[in-house]
Structures are given as C-alpha cells and as structure tokens.
Amino acid sequence: MLKKLVLLMLGLTLGLSACGNLPVKNEALTHIRLPMGYIANIQYAPFYVAIEKGYFKDAGIEIEFDYSFETDGVKLVGVGELPFAVVSGEQVLLARAQDVPVTYVAAWYQQYPISVVAKSDANISKVEDLKGKTIGLPGLFGANYVGLRALLFSAGLTESDVTLEEIGFNQVELMAAGKQDIIVGYAANEPIQLKAQGVDVTELRVADSVQLASNGLLASEKVIQENPELVKRFVGAFLKGLQYTIDNPDDAYTLSETYIPNFADLDEKVQKDILNISIEQWRADHLGYSDPQAWENMQNVLLEMGLITEKMDLSKAFTNEFIP
Numbered sequence: 001m002l003k004k005l006v007l008l009m010l011g012l013t014l015g016l017s018a019c020g021n022l023p024v025k026n027e028a029l030t031h032i033r034l035p036m037g038y039i040a041n042i043q044y045a046p047f048y049v050a051i052e053k054g055y056f057k058d059a060g061i062e063i064e065f066d067y068s069f070e071t072d073g074v075k076l077v078g079v080g081e082l083p084f085a086v087v088s089g090e091q092v093l094l095a096r097a098q099d100v101p102v103t104y105v106a107a108w109y110q111q112y113p114i115s116v117v118a119k120s121d122a123n124i125s126k127v128e129d130l131k132g133k134t135i136g137l138p139g140l141f142g143a144n145y146v147g148l149r150a151l152l153f154s155a156g157l158t159e160s161d162v163t164l165e166e167i168g169f170n171q172v173e174l175m176a177a178g179k180q181d182i183i184v185g186y187a188a189n190e191p192i193q194l195k196a197q198g199v200d201v202t203e204l205r206v207a208d209s210v211q212l213a214s215n216g217l218l219a220s221e222k223v224i225q226e227n228p229e230l231v232k233r234f235v236g237a238f239l240k241g242l243q244y245t246i247d248n249p250d251d252a253y254t255l256s257e258t259y260i261p262n263f264a265d266l267d268e269k270v271q272k273d274i275l276n277i278s279i280e281q282w283r284a285d286h287l288g289y290s291d292p293q294a295w296e297n298m299q300n301v302l303l304e305m306g307l308i309t310e311k312m313d314l315s316k317a318f319t320n321e322f323i324p
Contacts, residue, residue: 029062035073050241059233089213101221109214111207114147127155137184154209
C-alpha cells in the first residue's frame with residue numbers, strides 16, 4: 001500500500017520543553033497542509049496519534065493531511081507555498097540537484113522500507129540470486145526503483161544483470177495471479193498482503209544490505225530561516241506521536257481509525273501486521289536523528305544510477321538541529 005513512503009525514533013522520553021513543544025496558549029493555531037505522499041494508511045499512525053493526543057495542538061499547530069503525490073509535496077515546499085512535507089530521502093537529493101531549496105529536518109524511518117519479494121519456489125535467498133531474473137516493479141522511478149538499484153549495487157550487480165518490467169502498483173495482484181514471480185514493494189505491505197492470500201514468499205530487504213536515508217520530514221529553507229521555532233515545534237510534536245505509537249501500538253491503531261476510510265472493513269490482522277513491521281523500521285536510539293552515512297550512501301546510489309551527476313553539500317540537504 002505505502003508506495004512513497006517512508007524514518008527514526010527516540011529511546012528516551014521526549015520532554016515538552018526539550019522539544020520546544022511547550023503548549024501554546026491564547027494564540028490561534030497555525031494551520032499546516034501536510035503532503036503525505038500516499039493515501040490514508042495505518043503507517044501514518046504517528047501523525048494521527050500526534051493529533052489525537054493533542055501534541056500538535058499543544059505545539060500551536062493544526063494539521064490538514066494532503067494525500068497527493070510525493071513529488072508534488074516537494075515542489076510545493078520548494079517554492080515556499082507549504083512549509084513541510086513527508087518525503088523519502090532520495091527525493092531530497094533529487095530536488096536539491098535541481099536547486100530546489102529544501103532541507104530534511106527529521107528522520108522517521110530508520111530502515112529503508114523497500115524489499116524484493118519472490119515466490120518461495122523461485123529460490124531467491126540472496127541478492128546474487130536475482131541475476132538473470134525478471135523483476136516487476138511500479139516503474140523506473142521512486143523508492144521502489146532506487147531501493148532495487150541499491151540492493152543490486154550492494155551485491156556488485158547492475159540493472160543490466162536483470163530484466164525489469166514496469167507493472168504499475170499491481171504487484172500483489174499479479175503475483176497472486178501467477179503472472180509475476182519476483183516483485184519490488186514495501187516491506188510493510190506487499191509481503192504481508194501476499195502471505196494473507198496464502199502465497200509463500202521470501203523477502204530481501206534493502207535495509208539488510210545497505211543503510212539509506214529514508215522517509216522523513218522535509219521543510220523549506222524559507223521556513224527554517226524565517227520561523228525556526230515553528231520547525232522545532234512541528235518536529236517535536238511529530239516525534240512525540242512517533243514515540244507513543246512505538247510504545248502503544250494497539251492504542252495507536254485504535255486512534256487511527258477515524259483517519260482511514262472504511263477502516264472497519266479492513267483485515268485487522270493484516271493492518272496490525274503492517275503497523276508492527278513499520279514500527280520495526282522506525283525504531284532508533286535517537287528518534288528523528290539523521291545518520292550522515294545513510295545520506296552519503298544514498299548520494300552514491302543516485303550517482304551510480306545517473307540520477308544526479310555530481311556530489312553535493314549534504315550538510316544543506318539534511319539537518320539535526322531541530323532534533324532533541
């Protein structure tokens with residue numbers, strides 16, 4: 001389900017004052033339209049929790065979710081029309097390579113969430129086994145494509161060593177119907193959906209082979225320069241929602257109900273499995289912190305893919321200054 005997506009956590013309690021997230025009294029709330037990059041989904045539980053628990057309100061912020069494409073969010077933030085968006089790490093570097101003035105201000109996923117998923121009888125147990133195989137993926141763009149290329153690169157393989165088929169966002173349906181043996185998808189979605197349908201699969205997670213900058217919060221350079229306190233309060237409120245979700249997944253699941261259409265009709269076990277796998281990918285000793293090596297690795301992958309042509313100043317692409 002989660003096609004764009006996408007970062008980290010804090011092992012200690014987030015104090016309100018430490019986050020700069022003291023309750024804002026007697027002031028109108030700052031309305032923020034937040035591009036999410038995908039449809040309403042249980043994987044956005046930390047944001048839903050941050051609203052339901054009052055963390056955003058205490059920070060003086062009112063959130064409106066915008067479930068449009070990830071690249072649209074990057075553009076809107078880049079031109080200063082919106083202050084924040086939820087994006088994947090590669091989108092940040094691709095944008096900055098085009099001189100788009102955006103900066104990644106908080107990591108959400110610690111592990112890059114993409115996996116190569118194969119039917120068990122395809123005998124794919126390691127990355128090298130993919131050589132000569134046909135792999136289905138949504139297209140030659142986005143996190144699925146970047147994650148696959150990074151995985152191949154980690155084993156000394158290139159795109160020319162495999163055959164790629166652009167199949168749209170139909171990985172589960174096509175594999176379940178026997179039309180695809182190997183696909184690329186999100187670790188917290190396609191493998192879970194396939195197993196729920198009785199399809200035996202094996203999984204190669206990108207995060208097991210390489211650490212890449214993953215999904216997190218993007219801000220415009222404009223808001224960072226003109227209103228750093230807003231950035232600090234926004235990040236702090238989100239991280240409190242993230243920590244609460246990690247610590248209380250069942251309650252977070254319940255709190256998310258009103259934000260997800262037809263929630264009662266969804267398979268509860270599948271949805272909770274999605275949330276639990278996502279939490280595995282969010283955990284970290286220091287929530288929100290961006291690992292410089294993950295950004296260096298991401299830059300190297302994009303250079304190898306030819307999606308960027310020269311190295312950039314990564315200190316401008318991400319910052320940890322707003323992390324407690």
